[in-house]
Amino acid sequence: MIERQHTNDRMSKIVTHNGTIYLCGQVGAGDxxxxxxQDCLGRIDALLVEAGSDREHILQAIVWLADMQDFAEMNAVWDAWIPQGHAxxxxxxxxKLARDALKVEIIITAALKPTS
Known part of the structure; x- marks a missing residue:
């Protein structure tokens, strides 16, 4: 069964299928x-919780930067966010991102948290 959340004519923010969660690309606000x-990762946290998961269950991340010169700065925030041992x-x-002001977009695939 496929479950879609926050769906409109173009996309769904969350799609769950066979225990796997797919999030649409997330961007954040800020200069x-x-x-x-940081804002983007906060949005990812909220969507993962809503979908029944968390950052320890992320399987894959695809990060798009508008400029690879920002790689180290983005990584500093990412490294502090991802739980030790769960990369x-x-x-x-x-x-090139959807709007000129955007500097980063992150796409996440995660597993549902096991229920006890």
Missing amino acids: GVAAQT PARACGEA
């Missing part, structure tokens, strides 16, 4: 890449 990354498979590349 710099660190602020945008997902991750890719990071440079891409």
